[in-house]
Amino acid sequence: MEYEHVLTDDPAPHVRRVTLNRPEKRNAMHAPLRADILAALREADADPDVRVTIVRGAGKCFSAGYDLTPGISAEHKGRNGQGPGAFQRDVVDGWTGIWDLAKPVVAQVHGHCLAGGSELATGCDLVYVAEDALIGYPAVRFGVPDMQYHAWLLGMRKAMELVLTGDSMTGLEAVESGFANRAFPAASLDEDVLAMAERVAQIPPDVLQLNKRTVHRAMEHMGLRGALRAGTEACALATHTEGFRAFMAAAGEGGLTRALSARDGAFGDGRTATG
Numbered sequence: 001m002e003y004e005h006v007l008t009d010d011p012a013p014h015v016r017r018v019t020l021n022r023p024e025k026r027n028a029m030h031a032p033l034r035a036d037i038l039a040a041l042r043e044a045d046a047d048p049d050v051r052v053t054i055v056r057g058a059g060k061c062f063s064a065g066y067d068l069t070p071g072i073s074a075e076h077k078g079r080n081g082q083g084p085g086a087f088q089r090d091v092v093d094g095w096t097g098i099w100d101l102a103k104p105v106v107a108q109v110h111g112h113c114l115a116g117g118s119e120l121a122t123g124c125d126l127v128y129v130a131e132d133a134l135i136g137y138p139a140v141r142f143g144v145p146d147m148q149y150h151a152w153l154l155g156m157r158k159a160m161e162l163v164l165t166g167d168s169m170t171g172l173e174a175v176e177s178g179f180a181n182r183a184f185p186a187a188s189l190d191e192d193v194l195a196m197a198e199r200v201a202q203i204p205p206d207v208l209q210l211n212k213r214t215v216h217r218a219m220e221h222m223g224l225r226g227a228l229r230a231g232t233e234a235c236a237l238a239t240h241t242e243g244f245r246a247f248m249a250a251a252g253e254g255g256l257t258r259a260l261s262a263r264d265g266a267f268g269d270g271r272t273a274t275g
Contacts, residue, residue: 005033014051014201016044023059028067029116045101051201061111070252085236091146095123102209108193115139119147129171130186136168142247144238148231
């Protein structure tokens with residue numbers, strides 16, 4: 001099957017690879033891209049020759065987050081309708097739906113992995129990152145995360161720091177903090193992640209699928225999925241705050257690039273980073 005916004009290939013026996021293909025937009029998430037990602041993953045899950053799937057991004061980064069271009073986010077129409085919190089519920093249902101796939105999904109992260117990009121990575125079963133990748137949620141500087149994975153993966157203190165600053169972790173820090181499994185040099189990331197996927201694919205697929213399920217079931221018994229869904233209400237509420245509305249108005253009136261630069265200027269990162 002061909003997709004408009006993702007590419008698929010089979011780089012090794014029993015391994016499918018799905019590549020986000022909006023490099024001109026730094027693979028910013030909009031509804032059609034999210035739909036293509038999930039459809040391609042479901043197609044791989046149904047293919048009897050596939051045992052594991054890799055998700056990566058084309059161009060300079062994995063994903064810069066959700067597409068905040070005025071008018072783009074307003075086009076969202078998901079299975080949760082268009083009432084308050086519909087977008088947030090659809091996002092959480094989509095990314096946690098990757099957990100419900102029978103076969104393991106691996107995130108291959110390079111460059112920026114921000115906001116919605118980090119949510120996609122979180123939805124994957126294994127996460128391998130470039131050492132110099134930058135993973136974070138700068139959108140907390142004007143709103144609340146759609147998918148609040150932070151405390152679960154990072155622990156209370158690190159989670160609190162990241163959601164109160166919007167700062168990013170390097171790939172090495174992401175491994176140390178528990179967000180990612182391993183970090184590899186950016187130059188060899190493709191080969192290193194493929195080698196890990198091939199290692200996973202050596203396990204008999206029926207056993208592999210059961211073992212994936214045991215970990216997710218354990219996390220769900222501890223309340224992970226329920227906590228993520230509960231968090232969508234806080235995110236929806238945040239869209240009515242003065243700070244959120246001021247940012248979106250600035251993005252519409254003065255342009256998104258200027259609004260992002262104003263958001264990040266005091267922090268010296270994002271579009272305002274030097275060096």
